[in-house]
Amino acid sequence: MNNGLNNSIRGEAKGVLQAMRTFEFVFILQLMNEVLGITHMLCQALQSKSQDILNAMHLIRSTKILLQELRQDGWDKFLCTVLSFCGDHEIGMPDMSARYREGTCRSCQQQNNITIEHYYHFNIFNVVIDFQLMELDNRFPDQTMELLALSSTLDPTNHFESFNIDDICTLAKKFYPGDFTERELSNLKRQLQYFKNDVLVHPKFQNMSSLSELCRGVVETRKTQLFFFIDRLIRLVLTLPVSTASTERAFSAMKLVKTSLRNKMDDDFLANCLVIYIERELADTIDSESIIDIFYALKPRSAPLQ
DSSP states (O other), X not given: OTTOSSHHXXXXXXXXXXXXXXXXXXXXXXXXXXXXXXXXHHHHHHHOSSOOHHHHHHHHHHHHHHHHHHHHHOHHHXXXXXXXXXXXXXOOOOOTTSBOXXXXXXXXXXXXXXXXXXXXXXXXXXXXXXXXXXXXXHHSOHHHHHHHHHHGGXXXXXXXXXXXXXXXXXXXXXXXXXXXXXXXXXHHHHHHHHHHHHGGGOGGGTTOOSHHHHHHHHHXXXXXXXXXXXXXXXXXXXXXXXXXXXXXXXXXXXXXXXOTTGGGSOHHHHHHHHHHHHTHHHHTTSOHHHHHHHHHHXXXXXSOOO
């Protein structure tokens, strides 16, 4: 605050500090830490590039249970944490049993005769958790959970213990009707019967732990020529978590790449910039000098890059 360039900046910094040293700010900050701490593992699993669908489905259920437990039984412990934090950092604490007053505390503005504790408990604590639960229900309704459950029957973990021909056929018929005709569905079931007696006992497929490994193994052993309908279904299932995570990463990248200067860029050039940023792990493996050599080899350039 004392190192600001002018009085305006120093005054703004002082105002921010005062706002941060209030009970309400600490309460909301601790609540966000608690809620986001519960959902963090699920977020990491859903954004992971590995295709562990079964574990992701279990994490969704676990996250909902933990949020419900926090809502029903976590208030007293959470409030003690907030009060302890305020005490340790000398932040003023209200009398939780006093009447909560809205606005400027004028009597004409007061509509509900509730205590401060009631307000923080039911108007903030419960509302935030309910919103998180509602978002999880909206993003993962029963139909989506069924899709994840059926998709897990293709999971090669533990020697294909979840493999089920009827469930796999249901997956293709119910969720990918535009990708399989009735005749192809019938052929898919026949291929699955051969697949069960061939691939499931093949040494190369015994220690796989993800659907992406299964897809790679089918290609490497050239079994896509025999089980092309199964290969098609595996690829369709693989696009489900990848598209979700990639879309989220793309929108996050746009906030960084699409600055006021780059807003004037051509859409194709901006798209190319986004691809390089989003797939930066792959881009890091590419040698810049080789790119320049290819660029020069295409046609004569006036700009010196070497």
